[in-house]
Amino acid sequence: MKTGKKLLDEMPESYRNDNITSTSAIDMLMKFGDVESVEQIFRSIKAKGADIYGALMNGYNLNGESWKCFKIFEEMNEKDIIPDEIAWNVLIGACSKSGMLHHCQYIMNQIPLNIQNNIRIQNALIDMWGKCGSIEKAKNVFNLVIDRDTITYNAMSNNIFFHESFMISIEKIFLVNGFGLNGMGSQAAKLYREMPNNLRDHISQICVLNACSHAGLLHEARTIINEISLKTESIITTMIDCLSRLFMFDEAQKLIEDYEKTNTPSIAMYMSLLSGARNNRNSNLSEKIYKRMKTLFPNAKESIVADVVLLSNIYSSLGRYEEAKNFRSNQIKELGVKQLKTHDHSHPQSTEIYAKIDRLKSKAIENGFIFHSSWITRSLNENETTESVLCGHSELLVIALNLIQELGPKFIQVVKNLRVCGHCQEFTKVIAKIEQCDIVVRDANRIHHFYPNGQCSCQDHF
Incomplete structure (x- = not known):
């Protein structure tokens, strides 16, 4: 970061209003999380093109400030700057992150038809509608995809060509994920089955297993995971989550034990197991998991804090209020984390x-x-x-x-x-x-x- 900022400071004045240089600077600083410096650079640029606006909005998405993208879009409209395909894709991504349907519909209504028919835009729209809870609209976009011949993607400086069937699989992955997020596990599994075997990749496998987990489809999840030859950490974690949600802790722990015979322990697996134990109010198992996690992951403060909350919740659910209070207070203090109250009376109404x-x-x-x-x-x-x-x-x-x-x-x-x-x-x-x-x-x-x-x-x- 220091080297990057030094280069910017030493940059000749003649380059500072160059869109290509400015776009690169914005991209670099946003990846460092320096939003304030980016905004200063943005304000200093006299002639801003769609690429500059797109880079700024993409940076907001990267830094969890997606809501600012909608203000930038309004500024583009006021200045008659027409978003390019990349800017539209970034705006759709902002809608996905906001999760609000009115944002999605507003942006969707602005996208020109020729852009809507672009395969990358269609994939982004399927993902957006699924993440905002409108699975019907996601399906509508999926059904409208008409260009399923060989598609050319331009990624970075290389031209990557995808066969038609691969493009269809990408669309189906987005839709499988949308079904899963919205509790439609059976539909997700059905769509997964429609994908050719050679195109069921790591991402689609995680999406469908996650959908089965959230819908309680244990038999379907077992069938799918048994068909997967390369079981990655993420895939096994998703299966552990499925078993834990159904309180099948022995089987879930067996998966963890088998995984750790040849791999380093995974904190995500233990988090899934602990979450299921909390829902089952199983204090003995929860205490065992918590102690194991503190031993295995002593530096993972954020996850351990979540464990503290889960375990103290279990004590409370069993009527052990004083124990819950003392445990939570002592452990949080030990980890050096500040607590905030959740109740809010600040709204005018x-x-x-x-x-x-x-x-x-x-x-x-x-x-x-x-x-x-x-x-x-x-x-x-x-x-x-x-x-x-x-x-x-x-x-x-x-x-x-x-x-x-x-x-x-x-x-x-x-x-x-x-x-x-x-x-x-x-x-x-x-x-x-x-x-x-x-x-x-x-x-x-x-x-x-x-x-x-x-x-x-x-x-x-x-």
């Missing part, structure tokens, strides 16, 4: 939001819903109840915010950076039924479709 939550809570209780204290990982304060603590989770606040608007929505979409907890999973089902609306929640693992009949697309395999 905060009073109305919590009032709506209270009304939903009352209706849920009237219908027999029980707020289980097992989902609380600490002891309650004097002014708290089980209901007040559980109803402060972020996705519930966002849902309530949508519901208090003048025209009550029939569709609500939420994007969450963590996995949905068991309480919010059950309560959101009830809310969807009470309000008779569709609620889509994209969490860290998958997409949940909550329907007005009180069911969820994940069938509780989350």
